[in-house]
Amino acid sequence: LFLPVSICFFVMHDAFDYVPVVEKLPIQIESIATYGSTLLVGTRKGHLILYEVLDSEDFHSKSKVALKKTNKNFSTKPIVQLSVVEELNVILSLSDNIVSVHDLDTFGLRFRLHKTQGAIVFKADLKIHRPLGAPVPKYRLRLAVSVRRRIELFEWRDNSFQDLNLDLNLPDGAKAIAWCSNSLGVGFRKEYCIIKTQTGKLIELFPTGKNQDPLVSGLPEEKLALGKDEMTVIVNADGKPTQKHATMWSEPPLVMEYYHPYLIAILPSLVEIRSIEPKVLVQTIQLPHPKYLALGRSVFVASSNAIWRLVAKPLSLQIEQFMSSSQFELSLRLAEMIDDDDEKKFECLYDIQFKFALHLFTKHRFEESLRIFARLDTGPIEVIGLFPALLPKSHTKQYDYRVPVLAGAELEKGYLALIEYLMEKRNLQKKSTGNDSDVDLASYQRDLSEIIDTTLLKCYVEVKESLVGPLLKHPDNNCHLQESERTLIKAEKWSDLVLLYSSKREHAKALKLLIEKAHQKSGSLSGHTRTVEYLQNLGPDYLDLIFEYSKWILKAHQFDGLKIFTVRNEDPRSEVGPLPVEKVVKFLKEVNKEIAIKYLVGKLDFLTRVVTWFCSQEHVIHEWRYKTPDLHNELILLYLFEIQENRFVEDYREQLMSFLENSESYKAATLIRRFPPDFRHERALLSEN
Numbered sequence: 112l113f114l115p116v117s118i119c120f121f122v123m124h125d126a127f128d129y130v131p132v133v134e135k136l137p138i139q140i141e142s143i144a145t146y147g148s149t150l151l152v153g154t155r156k157g158h159l160i161l162y163e164v165l166d167s168e169d170f171h172s173k174s175k176v177a178l179k180k181t182n183k184n185f186s187t188k189p190i191v192q193l194s195v196v197e198e199l200n201v202i203l204s205l206s207d208n209i210v211s212v213h214d215l216d217t218f219g220l221r222f223r224l225h226k227t228q229g230a231i232v233f234k235a236d237l238k239i240h241r242p243l244g245a246p247v248p249k250y251r252l253r254l255a256v257s258v259r260r261r262i263e264l265f266e267w268r269d270n271s272f273q274d275l276n277l278d279l280n281l282p283d284g285a286k287a288i289a290w291c292s293n294s295l296g297v298g299f300r301k302e303y304c305i306i307k308t309q310t311g312k313l314i315e316l317f318p319t320g321k322n323q324d325p326l327v328s329g330l331p332e333e334k335l336a337l338g339k340d341e342m343t344v345i346v347n348a349d350g351k352p353t354q355k356h357a358t359m360w361s362e363p364p365l366v367m368e369y370y371h372p373y374l375i376a377i378l379p380s381l382v383e384i385r386s387i388e389p390k391v392l393v394q395t396i397q398l399p400h401p402k403y404l405a406l407g408r409s410v411f412v413a414s415s416n417a418i419w420r421l422v423a424k425p426l427s428l429q430i431e432q433f434m435s436s437s438q439f440e441l442s443l444r445l446a447e448m449i450d451d452d453d454e455k456k457f458e459c460l461y462d463i464q465f466k467f468a469l470h471l472f473t474k475h476r477f478e479e480s481l482r483i484f485a486r487l488d489t490g491p492i493e494v495i496g497l498f499p500a501l502l503p504k505s506h507t508k509q510y511d512y513r514v515p516v517l518a519g520a521e522l523e524k525g526y527l528a529l530i531e532y533l534m535e536k537r538n539l540q541k542k543s544t545g546n547d548s549d550v551d552l553a554s555y556q557r558d559l560s561e562i563i564d565t566t567l568l569k570c571y572v573e574v575k576e577s578l579v580g581p582l583l584k585h586p587d588n589n590c591h592l593q594e595s596e597r598t599l600i601k602a603e604k605w606s607d608l609v610l611l612y613s614s615k616r617e618h619a620k621a622l623k624l625l626i627e628k629a630h631q632k633s634g635s636l637s638g639h640t641r642t643v644e645y646l647q648n649l650g651p652d653y654l655d656l657i658f659e660y661s662k663w664i665l666k667a668h669q670f671d672g673l674k675i676f677t678v679r680n681e682d683p684r685s686e687v688g689p690l691p692v693e694k695v696v697k698f699l700k701e702v703n704k705e706i707a708i709k710y711l712v713g714k715l716d717f718l719t720r721v722v723t724w725f726c727s728q729e730h731v732i733h734e735w736r737y738k739t740p741d742l743h744n745e746l747i748l749l750y751l752f753e754i755q756e757n758r759f760v761e762d763y764r765e766q767l768m769s770f771l772e773n774s775e776s777y778k779a780a781t782l783i784r785r786f787p788p789d790f791r792h793e794r795a796l797l798s799e800n
Contacts, residue, residue, distance in 0.1 A: 124432040126373065126384055126393050127410065127421040130174050132164055134417045143418065144193035144202075145407035149179075150418070153190025157206060158183045159218055164409070164420060174420050182218040186211075194235050198250050199267060205230055210256055212272065224256070224265065224272060231257040236290035236329075255295055255308075257285035262295065264308060279311050287327040289335055294348040296335040298325020303337050305350040314350045326367045328374075330387075336374065338364055343374065345387060358390055366404045372444040375410060375421075377401045382412055382421070389440045396421070430463070439467030461487060469512050472497055475521050477528035484532065491536050491563055498525060501566050503594050526570045533570070537563050541587070557589070564589040572602050583610035592617070606635045609645070618653055621645060622660040639664050639671060646675045650688045657690070658698050665702050673709055696745055704749055711746045712766065743777035746770065748785060771796040 132150065138160075142153035152160040161180040188207035195202055195215065202213040210227040213220055227233070233256040241248040252267035262279040265272035279295075287298035295306045298319060305314040319325045319339060326338030330345065334353060337344045342357035343364070360383055364376035373384050373393060382396040403413040410421035423429075426445050433442045442463045449456045464483055471480035484494050495501050497514055517525050540560050564582070568590050571578045579599075582588055592615050599608040605628055612621035625645060628636035635641075642664060646657050657675065665672035676695050699707035750767040771777075771793060779800040786794050 124393055124429065124436075125424060126429055127396070127423055129382075129396050129398070129412075129419050129421045132162065132174055132176050132411065132418040132420050136416045136418075139415050140403065140413050140418070141189045141191050142193045142204075143403050143405040143411055143413045144195045145405045145409065145411055146195045146197040147408060150405070150411055151193055151195060151202070152413075152418070153185075153193050153204065153206075155189045156183075157186035157188055157190060159185035159190065159202075159204075166422070180218070185213070185218060192233065194233070196235060196237055196252060198237065198239070199252060203233065203235055203254070205233055210254075222271065224263075226263055226274060227256045227258055229259045231259075231284050231286060232288060233257070234288045234290060234295075253290065255288055255290065257281075257288055257297075260284055262288070262297070262306065277308065277311070279306055279308070281306075281313075287325040289327040289329040291329060291335050291348045292333045296327045296329075296337065296346070298327045298337070300325070303327070305346075305348070316346070316350050317344070320363065323363050324365075326364060328367050328369055330369050331371070336367060336369065336387075338367060343367065343376075354388065356390065358385060358387055360385070361395075365402065368404050368406050370406050370410055371448070372441065375404065375406075377404055377412065386441050386444075389438065391438055391441055393441075430459070434463065434466065437470055439463055439470060443467070465489070473513070473515050475515070475517075475524065477525045478531070481528045481532040485535055491533065491559060491566075494532060495529070495562065495566050498529060501529075501569050503562075503565070503591070506562065523574050526574045530567065530570050530575065533563050533567050537567070560589040561591050565591040565594045568595050569598050572598055572604065576604075579604060579607045580610060583607060583614050588614055590614070606641075609636070609641070613645070613648075618645075618649060618656055622656060626660065626663070639668050643671050643675055647678055648687055651690050654690060654694060662702060665699075665706055669703075669706060669709075673706060676710060692739075692742060696742070700749070704752055708746070708749045708753060708763075711742070711749070740776050740778050743770075743774050744782060747777055747782055751785065751790075768792060768796070771800075 138158065139155040140152055141155050144151045144153075148163055148165055150162040150164050152162070154160065159182045160178070163177045163179050165175040165177075186204070186206040190204055190206045192205035193202065194204075197215065200215045201221065202215055202218070204211050204213065208229050208231075210224045210230050210233050211220060212222055212224070233254060236253045236255075238251040238253075239248050240251070250267070254265040254267075254272060256263045256265070260281045260283060262281065262285060264275040264277045264279070266275055267273075281297070281299070283299040283301075285297045285299060289296045291305075293308050295308060297304050297306055300319070302318050303316040303325060305316065306312070307314075316337070317339065320342075321340055323338065323340060326336075326343075328336040330336055333348050335346050335348075336358075337346060339357075340363050341360045343360065344357050345353045347353055358374065360376055360378065361381075362378045364378055364383075366377040368375055372386060374387055376383050376385075378401075380397065380400070382398055382401055383392070384394040384396075385392050398412060398414070398419060399417070400414040401412045401419075402415065403411075405411040405413075410423075412419045412421065426449055430442045430445050433439075433445070443460065446456070446459045446463055449459060464487055468480045468483035468487070468489075471477075471483070481494065492502070492506055496507070498517070499507065499514065537560075540556065540563060543556070568579065568582060571582060583590065590611065592611070595611050596608065599605075599611060605624065609621045609624060612618065612624070622642065622645065625636055625642045628634055629639055629642055631637050642660065646661055649657055661672055661675050664675070676690060676699075696707055696710065699710050747767065747770065750763050750770070754763050754767070777800075779797040783794060783797040786797065788794075
């Protein structure tokens with residue numbers, strides 16, 4: 112169910128000052144209870160004594176104690192258990208093996224619960240509910256009493272306890288009980304169990320330990336603390352352990368109660384104070400033969416003839432002590448209890464959590480650390496600053512805390528945690544960025560977005576290479592050009608560097624890099640394909656670049672080079688836009704007139720193969736449906752030039768004749784003067800038009 116080994120930090124602060132209340136009493140104490148500034152003492156002779164205990168000006172001096180009332184006829188037997196329900200003005204007591212109810216003001220007996228004859232122990236549970244708009248709260252008081260081998264259940268109604276008639280039969284007499292929602296934690300002589308009060312179902316848990324009476328104490332959030340030798344095991348209402356490790360004590364406790372946020376236990380010769388989570392030994396107090404414990408506004412500890420009061424030190428002082436020993440979680444629990452105004456409390460909580468996050472970072476608990484920073488909405492620049500190599504020099508600064516030097520696997524863990532943090536910040540940043548009228552704020556947001564994306568890029572390069580490309584391809588990436596450029600060059604991420612240049616419209620840089628790497632024998636950019644693809648995605652605004660960087664491909668790889676000017680327009684979804692055909696034709700003529708013809712006609716290289724392109728239709732004239740006379744004239748004159756140069760005469764002449772017969776857009780009068788007399792058939796067709 113649990114591990115008996117517990118990691119415990121020995122802090123040893125002074126959470127409480129302890130001062131004597133009464134000493135060397137001539138009577139023998141059997142039980143104590145407290146409410147407000149009042150202390151009730153039950154004695155072996157059945158007397159009930161009421162003290163008023165007030166704070167003194169000096170915590171280290173004896174409390175101001177006044178004996179207010181004594182009732183020597185409260186009982187004829189030892190008062191072995193006391194409980195006060197101040198809200199209902201009653202005292203519950205166990206004496207002579209029966210539970211009685213007395214008036215809190217007069218000590219007068221109201222009634223005895225006769226069905227509890229033979230009682231061993233009882234436990235009351237008060238729930239306070241204030242309905243919306245109700246002038247007074249409503250109280251629900253439940254009482255569980257261990258009687259021989261059963262538990263009797265009662266509920267307070269109309270100034271009396273009503274028997275719920277839910278007798279819970281047990282395998283043995285319960286020696287310790289505590290409420291936990293609608294369950295009871297029950298300790299027998301040898302084992303613990305959970306009992307569901309509504310059904311009577313019994314869930315067996317584990318043994319109580321060696322020669323030890325059971326200890327059961329209720330905790331917040333519907334949990335129970337169960338003692339087993341030197342251990343305390345925390346379970347929920349179903350008996351399931353809620354922590355991997357048990358809380359360990361110096362010796363088996365005799366009594367144990369929860370006083371937020373501490374667990375206080377009486378050991379044979381001292382009082383020990385610990386926190387449950389984190390597991391910290393907070394304080395030990397040496398007292399002679401302590402036996403009884405009562406919790407209220409203050410904590411009272413009693414032996415058989417003396418009583419001491421434990422007074423909690425101011426929260427600010429406790430927090431200061433715990434912070435000095437890096438006990439941040441415990442400091443946070445205490446800070447939550449501060450009654451100061453919201454601003455002071457918020458400042459205190461923020462300061463503790465910020466320092467806690469830094470502490471976790473120094474311990475290489477990166478995910479926990481950055482989750483706290485995210486929750487605190489700590490600025491990304493400050494968080495990135497924990498990784499000095501990631502921030503640009505313009506943003507580096509000296510911090511008030513020592514940043515650990517990370518390397519190897521620890522640095523990788525840190526980067527992975529930072530990526531998660533930055534992605535959350537990035538998403539929030541995108542949502543908050545809008546048409547902000549504040550110019551300074553808008554500028555700050557842009558700068559911050561740039562730092563976040565650039566840092567993400569650096570982290571991806573180190574630990575998640577597959578995400579570099581998607582980040583740079585994203586239309587709203589804000590990576591800083593120079594910082595990102597340096598990072599990618601250092602890592603030799605050439606393909607990603609091309610993506611960076613493209614996203615920043617640094618097309619000349621991208622094309623220069625592509626040409627440089629294209630002539631290498633190996634590598635992701637080797638060859639001309641990537642250059643072709645890049646140029647295909649440039650629109651008419653970059654026509655000069657297209658012409659400049661396509662020349663070498665057109666000369667060395669005519670077919671692929673031509674795709675730069677043709678393939679782009681096949682996809683109607685393309686956002687690149689068509690290139691101005693007249694300018695393209697003029698450029699291609701300067702490079703190679705044959706290429707210009709292929710651009711206009713759409714034929715492949717006829718020297719090596721006969722393959723028609725775009726269903727044998729002329730690329731510009733037919734496929735693009737251009738009717739411009741100048742283009743038709745240009746194609747006819749290109750045919751004429753190539754035929755006169757004796758290049759592919761038969762093929763070109765046949766194509767020329769077909770074009771003259773089918774085209775209706777050329778200007779025959781302009782062209783006929785250019786055709787020599789030996790082009791009789793061509794001239795005849797021109798004359799007809």
